[in-house]
Amino acid sequence: MKEGTLSRVQMVTVVALRVLIGWHFLYEGVSKLTADAWSAKGYLLQSRGPLAEVFRWMAADPERLATVDQLNMWGLTLIGLGLILGCFTRLASASGIVVILLFYLCNPPFVGYFYSIPAEGSYLIVNKNLVELAALAVILVTGSGRAAGLDRIIHGLLKKRDRPADS
Amino acid sequence: MAHDDEKDQDGGPGSGLGGKKLDRRDVLLGLSTVPALGLFGEAWRKQRQYDQAQKEAAAEDAPPPPADLEEINVALLGSGAQGQVLLDSMLRIPGLRFRAVCDIWTEYNQKRAVRILKKYKFDVNGYEDHREMLDKEKDLDAVVIATPDFWHAPHTVDCLEAGKHVYCEKEMSNTLEGAQRMVHAARETGKLLQIGHQRRSHPRYLHSYEKLLQEAQLLGRIVTVNGQWNRAVSPDLGWPERYTIPDARLKQYGFKSMPQFRNWRWYKGLGGGPIVDLGSHQIDIYNWFLGANPSHVIASGGLDYHDPATHEWYDTVMTVYEFETAKGPARAYYQTQTTNGSQGYYETFMGDQGTLVISESEAANSGSVYRDPNAPAWDEWVRRGYISAPKLQEQGQKDEDAVLDVRESVSPDEHRIPVVLRDPYHQPHLQNFFDAIRGTATLHCPPEVGYETAVTVLKVNEAIEAKERLSFRPEEFEV
Numbered sequence: 001m002k003e004g005t006l007s008r009v010q011m012v013t014v015v016a017l018r019v020l021i022g023w024h025f026l027y028e029g030v031s032k033l034t035a036d037a038w039s040a041k042g043y044l045l046q047s048r049g050p051l052a053e054v055f056r057w058m059a060a061d062p063e064r065l066a067t068v069d070q071l072n073m074w075g076l077t078l079i080g081l082g083l084i085l086g087c088f089t090r091l092a093s094a095s096g097i098v099v100i101l102l103f104y105l106c107n108p109p110f111v112g113y114f115y116s117i118p119a120e121g122s123y124l125i126v127n128k129n130l131v132e133l134a135a136l137a138v139i140l141v142t143g144s145g146r147a148a149g150l151d152r153i154i155h156g157l158l159k160k161r162d163r164p165a166d167s
Numbered sequence: 168m169a170h171d172d173e174k175d176q177d178g179g180p181g182s183g184l185g186g187k188k189l190d191r192r193d194v195l196l197g198l199s200t201v202p203a204l205g206l207f208g209e210a211w212r213k214q215r216q217y218d219q220a221q222k223e224a225a226a227e228d229a230p231p232p233p234a235d236l237e238e239i240n241v242a243l244l245g246s247g248a249q250g251q252v253l254l255d256s257m258l259r260i261p262g263l264r265f266r267a268v269c270d271i272w273t274e275y276n277q278k279r280a281v282r283i284l285k286k287y288k289f290d291v292n293g294y295e296d297h298r299e300m301l302d303k304e305k306d307l308d309a310v311v312i313a314t315p316d317f318w319h320a321p322h323t324v325d326c327l328e329a330g331k332h333v334y335c336e337k338e339m340s341n342t343l344e345g346a347q348r349m350v351h352a353a354r355e356t357g358k359l360l361q362i363g364h365q366r367r368s369h370p371r372y373l374h375s376y377e378k379l380l381q382e383a384q385l386l387g388r389i390v391t392v393n394g395q396w397n398r399a400v401s402p403d404l405g406w407p408e409r410y411t412i413p414d415a416r417l418k419q420y421g422f423k424s425m426p427q428f429r430n431w432r433w434y435k436g437l438g439g440g441p442i443v444d445l446g447s448h449q450i451d452i453y454n455w456f457l458g459a460n461p462s463h464v465i466a467s468g469g470l471d472y473h474d475p476a477t478h479e480w481y482d483t484v485m486t487v488y489e490f491e492t493a494k495g496p497a498r499a500y501y502q503t504q505t506t507n508g509s510q511g512y513y514e515t516f517m518g519d520q521g522t523l524v525i526s527e528s529e530a531a532n533s534g535s536v537y538r539d540p541n542a543p544a545w546d547e548w549v550r551r552g553y554i555s556a557p558k559l560q561e562q563g564q565k566d567e568d569a570v571l572d573v574r575e576s577v578s579p580d581e582h583r584i585p586v587v588l589r590d591p592y593h594q595p596h597l598q599n600f601f602d603a604i605r606g607t608a609t610l611h612c613p614p615e616v617g618y619e620t621a622v623t624v625l626k627v628n629e630a631i632e633a634k635e636r637l638s639f640r641p642e643e644f645e646v
Contacts, residue, residue, distance in 0.1 A: 019203045026207060034215075036283065062405035084204050086197075153197035156189040 026080025086149010320345030362617025386518030440480025
């Protein structure tokens with residue numbers, strides 16, 4: 001194994017992690033898209049912590065809220081598809097990190113904070129959002145789409161076309 | 168590793184070597200995770216099937232409709248927030264066929280209701296104007312009306328005159344003149360008119376009235392009543408800018424602006440404010456349980472908190488009614504305020520032998536009776552299942568150091584009312600309406616009853632304005 005590359009077993013593990021996170025994102029997205037009337041309003045209004053005002057601001061204006069809702073639903077769905085298929089993997093995982101960071105900051109489990117969200121589990125600073133965020137960071141830095149994923153094909157095609165001089 | 172885009176991660180052939188053509192291995196690895204998406208699709212399909220089955224099972228919870236159940240053709244007139252609540256309840260009632268939805272907010276409310284009904288496989292048409300709907304939908308049997316209060320009278324009268332049965336939300340009308348026209352129209356057309364005081368059909372209220380008050384006379388003589396609906400501050404209703412109703416259409420239907428259209432409950436001439444929106448439900452129960460209409464009312468109220476630029480009605484009201492009941496005088500207090508939701512809503516009836524605390528909510532103050540220590544034993548009613556065995560006051564909860572004054576009354580034991588409504592709150596009242604259409608029930612809130620409540624409640628706003636005790640003449644309650 002060369003320095004800076006992953007062994008086959010390591011890469012299979014990273015790809016599996018990517019597909020699982022993608023699955024989670026995709027279902028979060030499509031279940032919101034297909035619900036009768038989903039909105040992040042309640043979640044945003046329940047925000048606590050240093051950025052609570054920012055999240056409440058997002059929910060304050062119906063027009064703004066509608067945009068936030070659309071971005072959220074479609075963002076989750078597209079990121080999920082990207083991660084499962086290994087398509088634009090870096091963009092998908094970076095966007096995923098931003099999205100989850102927002103979820104985390106909306107209700108951060110800081111010392112002395114207690115609220116209704118999340119309703120399950122016991123957390124101190126670290127919660128499942130933060131763990132998923134860190135897992136996405138692993139996906140981001142390993143670029144697994146080019147090992148197993150559509151990125152491998154896209155990358156190959158682009159190279160063939162754009163950089164004939166390279167060979 | 169991460170920054171090294173050029174390298175194929177596992178050192179295989181393909182992209183790592185730049186210009187080389189894609190080989191079979193690249194394509195296979197490139198597509199290797201696509202089956203996961205297929206698995207996802209399959210799991211999602213199963214989940215949706217499961218959700219659908221759950222929904223259908225919930226609808227089937229009620230006793231299965233008889234095979235020969237005659238279908239009733241229904242239209243929803245007014246599909247805003249309350250229309251949606253009624254629709255959710257109606258979708259659980261068997262034997263209804265939805266034919267039309269009418270709402271002036273065609274871009275939003277109407278579209279949403281039509282979409283939901285289409286999802287339930289109803290072939291519904293959307294209308295902006297109720298007269299056009301009545302002209303075109305010849306097969307309608309019933310119209311369910313949930314429009315702003317000032318539209319109730321014209322909508323109800325037009326529907327009755329077109330030969331439809333009508334369920335109309337409370338408040339019956341924002342004016343007594345409008346309410347009278349509704350009563351007359353129902354009488355003249357012989358069609359049914361149910362007013363949406365839905366507690367009149369609530370099994371816990373029916374049980375309390377018929378079994379506890381009438382049969383068992385648990386409270387003895389009711390002398391005082393109090394009740395409240397406290398509601399937390401909520402921002403004015405907005406709307407997505409792209410769904411703004413054009414001014415011309417708003418004016419055509421009696422609204423000055425989009426904010427007024429969305430927040431009509433706060434405007435004079437359109438609604439009646441919180442005392443009418445909230446109080447009306449509970450003051451209706453005062454009249455029902457006391458078996459009388461009030462003789463006098465005093466009231467204090469004002470726009471104490473909200474912005475007068477966008478609110479016209481009183482946000483805070485406290486009122487006292489005086490009753491002459493068959494057993495003697497009674498006084499009934501009621502308050503509604505919209506600045507703090509603590510303690511929620513309930514009604515309390517206090518007699519010389521017991522106390523009844525009841526609300527529509529299943530969450531808080533749902534239903535209890537407390538036996539006064541000098542009342543006859545209630546063992547018989549516990550045995551019959553009318554009330555639960557007493558929950559004895561727990562000594563341990565009291566502060567050991569607290570000294571009880573001998574003048575304090577002994578706390579009575581609490582008995583729960585063992586009636587729980589597992590359906591949406593409005594479902595039994597709607598069910599009663601449709602049963603009455605089929606001739607298997609009588610209306611729990613016919614227009615005459617709704618009218619008495621309208622007279623009782625609208626007088627509060629008058630009393631606040633007059634700043635004096637107003638009396639009701641008995642003939643005021645008659646149409």
